[in-house]
Structure formats: C-alpha cells, structure tokens
Amino acid sequence: MTDNELLSLLLKDKTREKGFSLLVKNYKERIYWQVRHMVLSHEDANDLTQEIFIKIFQNIDSFNKESSLSTWIYRISLNHTLNFLQSKSQRYKSNIKSLEDSMLDNLKSDKYFDSSDIELKLQKAILSLPEKQRMVFNLRYYDDMPFKEMEEVLNTTQSTLKSTYHFAVKKVQDMLLDDEKDKFSFPN
Amino acid sequence: MKTRNNPFKVPENYFDSLEKDILSKVNSVPKKKFIFFQPKQMLRYAAVILLFLAIGGTLWWNIPHKANKPQEQYATTIMNKNSDSIGILSKIEEIAQNETKVETIANPTEVKKQESKGQEKELKENKLELNENELEYLEYYLNDDVLTDYLTYNDVKL
Numbered sequence: 001m002t003d004n005e006l007l008s009l010l011l012k013d014k015t016r017e018k019g020f021s022l023l024v025k026n027y028k029e030r031i032y033w034q035v036r037h038m039v040l041s042h043e044d045a046n047d048l049t050q051e052i053f054i055k056i057f058q059n060i061d062s063f064n065k066e067s068s069l070s071t072w073i074y075r076i077s078l079n080h081t082l083n084f085l086q087s088k089s090q091r092y093k094s095n096i097k098s099l100e101d102s103m104l105d106n107l108k109s110d111k112y113f114d115s116s117d118i119e120l121k122l123q124k125a126i127l128s129l130p131e132k133q134r135m136v137f138n139l140r141y142y143d144d145m146p147f148k149e150m151e152e153v154l155n156t157t158q159s160t161l162k163s164t165y166h167f168a169v170k171k172v173q174d175m176l177l178d179d180e181k182d183k184f185s186f187p188n
Numbered sequence: 189m190k191t192r193n194n195p196f197k198v199p200e201n202y203f204d205s206l207e208k209d210i211l212s213k214v215n216s217v218p219k220k221k222f223i224f225f226q227p228k229q230m231l232r233y234a235a236v237i238l239l240f241l242a243i244g245g246t247l248w249w250n251i252p253h254k255a256n257k258p259q260e261q262y263a264t265t266i267m268n269k270n271s272d273s274i275g276i277l278s279k280i281e282e283i284a285q286n287e288t289k290v291e292t293i294a295n296p297t298e299v300k301k302q303e304s305k306g307q308e309k310e311l312k313e314n315k316l317e318l319n320e321n322e323l324e325y326l327e328y329y330l331n332d333d334v335l336t337d338y339l340t341y342n343d344v345k346l
Binding site for chain 2: 037112115
C-alpha cells in the first residue's frame, strides 16, 4: 500500500483505525530501529516507539502534505528521540557520569545486545560523536537512508549532510584500531 | 571480512506485540482536537493584552504631560503678556473716558450740543414711523380729557 492510499484512509473518520493499523504495520520496525540506534536500550526504544505512534495518531490531521508521509513520520520520530535524549542529558548534568558513559554501561549488561568487544568499541565511538553527527551516521550506516531523503527529514542540504557523515566516519575510524577498522564497511 | 550486522536484538515476536500495544494505547488515548482558543491560550492572550494596556496607560499618562510642559509654559507666558496688554488697553480707555468727562465739565454747551446730536442720531437710528391708526390712537390719548382722567386716576400731581 502506498503512502497516499494510507493517508486517504487515515484522513477519513470511518477508515482511520484501519489506516492507522496499516501505518503501524508498515513503519513499526523502521521507527523502532531508528530510535534504538539512538537510545541503545531496548526498554527506552520500546517506550519511545509507542509514544511516537500515539503522537502520529493524534496529529495526523495537522499533516499538511508539504512533505511525504514517510518524511513527516521520520521527522516526528527523530524530534521525539532528540527531545528524550536532551531531557535525559539534563538529568545527568549534575552527575559525575555522563549520559554517554551510562548508556555504554547499560549496553554492556543489555541482554538484547551482542556485546562483543568490537561492537562495544564501535558503539563507544558512535557515542563520542556530537548528537547531530550521530544521528546522520546512524541514519546512513544502520538505516541506509539516502541523503536525498535525509535532506527532507532533517531539513539540511545534501552537501552539509554528506560532509557531516564523512566527518563522523573519520572520527569513528580514528577511534577504532587499524585492524578493527577493516572489519566494518562504512557506506559512502 | 567486512561486516555491517546489527548488534542490537529484540525479544521474540516483539514487533507483533508492539503493534498490539500501540493499537490498544491509541484506542484509549483521545485524539487531539483543534480548539481555536484553549483556556491556557486565552489566559496568555489576556495577560498580553493587559500588559499592553498597562504599558500604554502609563505612557499615555506620563509622556503627554512631559511633552506639554514647555507648551503650557509658553501658553501661560502668552496669557500673561495678553493680560498685561489687556490691562494696558483698559487703562488707556479709562484715561480717554476721564478726558472726555473733563472736557464735558469744562464746556457744558458743547455737552448739550453733543447730547442733542446724540438724540438726533438715536432718532435717526430708531426712526418711528406711525401709520394712520396709530396716529389716531396717539391723538386720542393726547386729548385733554383723557389725559386728565389718566392723571387723576393714577394720582399724579403736576
């Protein structure tokens, strides 16, 4: 089912619920993984994904069709995730441990994470990136999102996004040892 | 060997349960309705309006006074000047009147002449033109009998 068909179902009162269940079916995994790569913990990702879908349902009437439905959904998802991370980092400001350190510690004990040394090192390197660089890196590396789509979602030019991504890759590679670098393939 | 696997995992059948959880939550959450004026918004607007009124009021009360001060001062000086000049003019008039009085006392024949001239002027200005009926009526009253009756009736002694 195309996004336009989905949208026409969502905008009619009679077919709204059907349309929404189809939307959840189509987007649940993409949204979950997008959030999970940012927050790392399964519990947080689960809560946030549910909140994002509720937000989408509540605000579907305000969707103004200026962008595609998928772009609008990704935008809501990223904004919600960033807000969550920012409010969480505010709580960690007074702590000796930073939010990133705490996330990494939780990851080590997470049963839903393949806690091999090399993956932990990669996550540590990704966590060292500034928030926006991390977001661009995750969208490109894990979600394979084309820069054109990213441009619409993040409202930033493709050239800026490309340079941000390449900076991020460089930093991550620098943090990994030479022999470890070869184990990962970073898309262009 | 280069890899790009996902190190993150999810519980078994997680996405099926996620879908159910979302749909059950959505059914219990009311859909946001677009209300043009929400109570909170109304309060905000009211506060902003009050603030503007307060600022506008203070400006209206204070700034015009400051701006008028020199104008008022100028106006009062002009008034004072005017009152001085009015006073001078009235004094001149008084002096002129006194001079004429002195002249009349000094020359009584002139005064009479002036008085008669004045009466003539008055007569000229207020010309009495009577028609025939009015003349008859006047003659009747000027008749001796009528006049004596009038005088005796009103107890007038000549």
